[in-house]
Amino acid sequence: MVDMVDDDKLERRVTGADVANAAGVSPSAVSRTFTPGASVSPATRDRVLRAAVALGYRPHFIARSSRERHGNLVGILISDLGNPWYAMAVQRLSQALQEHAFHAVLFDANTPDMLTRIVPLILQYQLDGLLIGAPDMPLIVADVCAGTATPIVMFGRLSKPELGLSSVACDDHQSGREVVDLLVERGYQRLAYLGGEAGPIADTRRGEGFAERVRELRLPPITNVSASESSYAAGGRAADALLGHAQRPDAVFCQNDVLAIGFLDVARNRYGLNVPDDLAVVGFDDIPAASQFPYQLTTVQQPLDAMMTEAVSLISHQIASSAPVPETRLLPGRIIERQTVRSPV
Amino acid sequence: MVDMVDDDKLERRVTGADVANAAGVSPSAVSRTFTPGASVSPATRDRVLRAAVALGYRPHFIARSSRERHGNLVGILISDLGNPWYAMAVQRLSQALQEHAFHAVLFDANTPDMLTRIVPLILQYQLDGLLIGAPDMPLIVADVCAGTATPIVMFGRLSKPELGLSSVACDDHQSGREVVDLLVERGYQRLAYLGGEAGPIADTRRGEGFAERVRELRLPPITNVSASESSYAAGGRAADALLGHAQRPDAVFCQNDVLAIGFLDVARNRYGLNVPDDLAVVGFDDIPAASQFPYQLTTVQQPLDAMMTEAVSLISHQIASSAPVPETRLLPGRIIERQTVRSPV
DNA sequence: CTGAAAGCGCTTACAG
DNA sequence: CTGAAAGCGCTTACAG
Numbered sequence: 232m233v234d235m236v237d238d239d240k241l242e243r244r245v246t247g248a249d250v251a252n253a254a255g256v257s258p259s260a261v262s263r264t265f266t267p268g269a270s271v272s273p274a275t276r277d278r279v280l281r282a283a284v285a286l287g288y289r290p291h292f293i294a295r296s297s298r299e300r301h302g303n304l305v306g307i308l309i310s311d312l313g314n315p316w317y318a319m320a321v322q323r324l325s326q327a328l329q330e331h332a333f334h335a336v337l338f339d340a341n342t343p344d345m346l347t348r349i350v351p352l353i354l355q356y357q358l359d360g361l362l363i364g365a366p367d368m369p370l371i372v373a374d375v376c377a378g379t380a381t382p383i384v385m386f387g388r389l390s391k392p393e394l395g396l397s398s399v400a401c402d403d404h405q406s407g408r409e410v411v412d413l414l415v416e417r418g419y420q421r422l423a424y425l426g427g428e429a430g431p432i433a434d435t436r437r438g439e440g441f442a443e444r445v446r447e448l449r450l451p452p453i454t455n456v457s458a459s460e461s462s463y464a465a466g467g468r469a470a471d472a473l474l475g476h477a478q479r480p481d482a483v484f485c486q487n488d489v490l491a492i493g494f495l496d497v498a499r500n501r502y503g504l505n506v507p508d509d510l511a512v513v514g515f516d517d518i519p520a521a522s523q524f525p526y527q528l529t530t531v532q533q534p535l536d537a538m539m540t541e542a543v544s545l546i547s548h549q550i551a552s553s554a555p556v557p558e559t560r561l562l563p564g565r566i567i568e569r570q571t572v573r574s575p576v
Numbered sequence: 577m578v579d580m581v582d583d584d585k586l587e588r589r590v591t592g593a594d595v596a597n598a599a600g601v602s603p604s605a606v607s608r609t610f611t612p613g614a615s616v617s618p619a620t621r622d623r624v625l626r627a628a629v630a631l632g633y634r635p636h637f638i639a640r641s642s643r644e645r646h647g648n649l650v651g652i653l654i655s656d657l658g659n660p661w662y663a664m665a666v667q668r669l670s671q672a673l674q675e676h677a678f679h680a681v682l683f684d685a686n687t688p689d690m691l692t693r694i695v696p697l698i699l700q701y702q703l704d705g706l707l708i709g710a711p712d713m714p715l716i717v718a719d720v721c722a723g724t725a726t727p728i729v730m731f732g733r734l735s736k737p738e739l740g741l742s743s744v745a746c747d748d749h750q751s752g753r754e755v756v757d758l759l760v761e762r763g764y765q766r767l768a769y770l771g772g773e774a775g776p777i778a779d780t781r782r783g784e785g786f787a788e789r790v791r792e793l794r795l796p797p798i799t800n801v802s803a804s805e806s807s808y809a810a811g812g813r814a815a816d817a818l819l820g821h822a823q824r825p826d827a828v829f830c831q832n833d834v835l836a837i838g839f840l841d842v843a844r845n846r847y848g849l850n851v852p853d854d855l856a857v858v859g860f861d862d863i864p865a866a867s868q869f870p871y872q873l874t875t876v877q878q879p880l881d882a883m884m885t886e887a888v889s890l891i892s893h894q895i896a897s898s899a900p901v902p903e904t905r906l907l908p909g910r911i912i913e914r915q916t917v918r919s920p921v
Numbered sequence: 922c923t924g925a926a927a928g929c930g931c932t933t934a935c936a937g
Numbered sequence: 938c939t940g941a942a943a944g945c946g947c948t949t950a951c952a953g
Contacts, residue, residue, distance in 0.1 A: 244702075246930060257940045262932055269932095272938055291702050294930035294945090307682070313864070318663035325684040329694075334701070337652070337682040339670040349674075356679070357589075357636050380589075463868060496869035519658070523808060524841035525870035591946060602924045607948055614948095617922055639929090639946035 245286045254282035265290045305546060306358045308338045310346060310365035314461055314489055315518040316533070317364055320387060323539035324362060331547050333359070343369045343431075354379050360546040362386060366433035373432040382549035386542045387533075388433035389559060396432075397549065399542045399560040401533040406564035407440025407484070410513055410531065413566060414482045415448060417573045419511050423454040423480035425469050425490055427461045437515060441484055454480055458490055466493020467501075474502045474510075482511035482572075488518045488530055495526060495571065511572045515564075527570035534562045590631045599627035610635045650891060651703045653683045655691060655710035659806055659834055660863040661878070662709055665732060668884035669707060676892050678704070688714045688776075699724050705891040707731055711778030718777040727894035731887045732878075733778035734904060741777075742894065744887045744905040746878040751909035752785025752829070755858055755876065758911060759827045760793060762918045764856050768799040768825035770814050770835055772806045782860060786829055799825055803835055811838020812846075819847045819855075827856035827917075833863045833875055840871060840916065857916045860909075872915035879907045 251258045256275055263269035264279040271279075282288070307324055311317050325335040338353055340346040346365060350372045353361060360382040376383050377395045385398035414422060422445060424438045438455070445453050456472055458465040466489065473479060474497075485491035491514030498504045498512065506512055507529075514521060517532035541560050549555035596603045601620055608614035609624040616624075627633075652669055656662050670680040683698055685691040691710060695717045698706060705727040721728050722740045730743035759767060767790060769783045783800070790798050801817055803810040811834065818824060819842075830836035836859030843849045843857065851857055852874075859866060862877035886905050894900035 244930090247932095248930080258930090259932080259940060260938090262930095263939090266932080270938060275938080289699070289702065291930055295932075304681075312663055312667040313660075315658075315660065315663070318657055318660070321682070322657040322684050325682050329683070335682045336649075337666070337670050337680045338674070339667050354634070357634065463864065492868070500869050519808065520865065523837070524845050589946090592948095593946080603946090604924060604948080605922090607946095608923090611948080615922060620922080636946055640948075 244291070245288045247288070247290065249286055250279060250282045250288045253286060254278045261288075262290075303333050304336050304356075304358045305333045305360040305362060305543075305550075306336045306338055306353055306356070308340065308346075308350070308353065308361060308363045308365055310340055310342075310367055311461065312339060314487070315520065316487065316516040316535075317387070319518075319535055320364060320539055323536060324386075324543060327540055327543040331543055333543075333547070340365065343367055347372050350375060354381060357381065359550050360384070362542060362546060364388075366430040367428050368432050370431045382546055382555050384542055384546045384549070385432075386538065388430065389436065389561075390432050391434055392559075394432060395557050397545060397555075397557045397559060399538055399545060399562070401531075401538065401564040402561045403434070403436040403564070404440035404443075406515070406531045406566070407437045407442075408444040409566060410484050411441055411444035411448065411450075413568075413572065414484075414511060414513070415450070417511070417575065419482035419573075421451060421454075421478075421480045421482070423456065423473060423483040425466070425473070425483055425485040425494060426455065426457045427486040427490060428457075428459060437484075437486055458486075461487055461489055463489055463493035463496075466490035466495075467497040468493075470494045470497040470502070474498060474504070479510075481509070483513075485512065485514050488514035488516040488521050488528060490514070491528055491530065492520055492526055495528065506571050507573045513566075513572060517567055521567075522569065529569045529572040530567055531564040532567050533564055537562055589636070590633045592633070592635065594631055595624060595627045595633045598631060599623045606633075607635075648678050649681050649701075649703045650678045650705040650707060650888075650895075651681045651683055651698055651701070653685065653691075653695070653698065653706060653708045653710055655685055655687075655712055656806065657684060659832070660865065661832065661861040661880075662732070664863070664880055665709060665884055668881060669731075669888060672885055672888040676888055678888075678892070685710065688712055692717055695720060699726060702726065704895050705729070707887060707891060711775040712773050713777050715776045727891055727900055729887055729891045729894070730777075731883065733775070734781065734906075735777050736779055737904075739777060740902050742890060742900075742902045742904060744883055744890060744907070746876075746883065746909040747906045748779070748781040748909070749785035749788075751860070751876045751911070752782045752787075753789040754911055755829050756786055756789035756793065756795075758913075758917060759829075759856060759858070760795065762856070762920065764827035764918075766796060766799075766823075766825045766827070768801065768818055768828040770811070770818070770828055770830045770839060771800065771802040772831040772835060773802075773804060782829075782831055803831075806832055806834055808834055808838035808841075811835040811840075812842040813838075815839045815842040815847070819843060819849065824855075826854065827858075830857065830859050833859035833861040833866050833873060835859070836873055836875065837865055837871055840873065851916050852918045856918065858911075862912055866912075867914065874914045874917040875912055876909040877912050878909055882907055 247261045250261045261279050263271045264276045328335045340349045346368050363385045364387045366388045389400045390396040390398045495512050504510045514530035517530050521528040592606045595606045606624050608616045609621045673680045685694045691713050708730045709732045711733045734745045735741040735743045801814050840857050849855045859875035862875050866873040
């Protein structure tokens with residue numbers, strides 16, 4: 232549903248020309264007084280400013296950008312704003328963007344279908360750049376992203392390398408390995424991995440590092456379960472799948488905290504398991520809920536601030552560069568020990 | 577820090593004129609084939625389209641909007657994206673905006689100071705409209721909002737009536753009253769209200785309705801505490817303030833769920849209180865955590881979808897109208913009973 | 922249905 | 938330092 236816009240507004244927008252008339256100067260003069268660093272004499276600047284406040288004039292940024300061939304608009308495309316980690320990421324991103332004199336245009340697409348429809352539209356808008364946090368983006372869409380001229384960087388998960396997209400993420404692979412070491416050191420033996428949705432374009436290095444280290448250590452093979460989505464409820468369902476039989480794992484590494492929390496709650500409340508004695512649960516992200524009283528979740532914390540700062544610095548360089556090349560930036564994660572893994576003996 | 581933009585990009589943007597040349601038609605023709613409902617013969621449309629895909633042409637929406645005198649850009653200004661309710665609101669808002677063919681420009685300002693700096697900037701950007709969810713916005717800023725020509729609607733909380741701003745919110749006053757009735761019916765006697773930050777421009781009708789009904793019923797006067805911010809930690813601190821002495825309340829109504837959850841956790845874990853037997857806790861919003869296992873929080877649910885749909889429908893009408901008048905829309909809240917208030921006897 | 926022209930509001934070489 | 942002019946990429950009366 233698109234509304235019609237009625238152009239008969241009574242008050243016409245006051246324009247630079249109006250100010251020029253009022254101040255008795257040329258349009259160029261008023262433009263100059265509003266572009267930092269341009270050369271205007273204090274006298275004319277003063278007259279312009281005076282006229283401008285009198286008329287309530289403000290330069291029209293959109294029009295400005297059409298002349299300058301860039302709009303200082305960068306998009307943020309997100310598929311799961313319901314996940315607190317992404318909400319925090321968007322917050323940091325828009326702050327960092329503001330500091331770089333960009334504005335953040337937010338696009339939300341919850342399903343692969345919406346993603347498929349929306350991406351071409353976004354590209355059409357010809358933003359200066361696009362930041363993507365949508366691990367469930369279909370491959371075809373990633374291809375159109377790779378083919379476009381507008382700089383794109385993925386955040387939160389590395390894009391599969393063959394895609395040729397820039398990304399900034401946490402070193403998931405290394406963190407996955409470290410989680411195994413922690414678990415083994417604390418005496419757990421039957422490890423399991425709970426992955427999120429398939430994530431056509433996002434790598435799966437969290438689980439891979441985990442599995443790799445398990446193999447190196449010649450531990451019994453891990454059980455893999457995969458949640459259909461990253462939600463509290465899905466975490467609970469995974470617990471049902473994993474904990475229902477006798478040979479259940481004694482430690483599970485979850486792809487993210489919301490899954491972990493859902494898992495934890497049914498492990499305790501439906502199966503009466505004692506965490507961390509009967510079962511260890513470790514998450515990923517360190518969302519606020521992880522440190523709340525009932526959870527005290529041991530998890531790997533992503534360096535959110537650094538990652539988001541990096542992401543906008545990367546995209547801002549790509550925007551400024553004449554021939555941007557895809558880059559990937561990996562920042563180290565850090566295990567935060569709380570109460571869902573046994574303490575050292 | 578502002579990055580320089582290097583304009584020497586090798587590939588020039590392909591423009592409508594390029595397509596016109598390639599197709600052997602006028603620029604008007606290509607413009608027409610890209611504006612729905614314009615009159616072009618199938619033949620020329622076809623040639624244009626063919627040339628367009630060959631060259632990879634896409635109309636430049638920003639330039640388009642300068643001619644059309646509106647950009648289809650509406651801002652969302654938010655001060656607490658860390659609160660899940662606001663995150664969900666932004667999600668719905670951006671979806672609804674997309675459906676109305678608007679784009680959402682996101683602004684984040686965590687402090688009154690940032691708000692004060694950012695609002696004039698936003699207005700300068702001359703967006704078509706602005707949606708504000710920032711109860712902690714200083715009064716002066718609200719005044720500049722009221723004085724501007726760009727349509728503005730506040731969401732989530734009603735703006736104080738004297739401000740002359742449009743808003744859509746839940747009927748907080750009524751819900752506050754209903755919470756008292758519920759609590760009294762279930763046998764609680766010493767009621768308390770835990771408010772959030774002062775909120776210079778947001779009304780305080782949640783607490784007022786609550787207090788009003790308490791007076792009507794001639795119950796003992798309520799205790800009022802006010803958290804410095806809406807956070808889990810602040811909720812915990814409020815519990816310390818309220819539960820430390822003998823004459824503690826036996827029911828507390830919290831301004832929102834994140835406060836309520838923080839309160840609940842320290843009430844149980846630090847004070848060993850049995851909720852709901854020793855103490856009732858009711859929240860506001862119905863964020864996802866409210867229905868999680870450890871909480872099962874009784875809370876008043878705001879009709880999020882309806883509110884956000886209403887908000888964008890309101891602003892889109894104001895954008896379309898030649899003389900928009902401030903309107904306020906109140907939707908009913910609904911108490912969701914879970915486990916933090918005793919069941920009926 | 923179609924094109925030539927003028928315009929959106931602003932900026933930026935170009936002369937002076 | 939300043940103005941007249943041309944331009945950003947697109948659209949929309951105006952004629953035909």
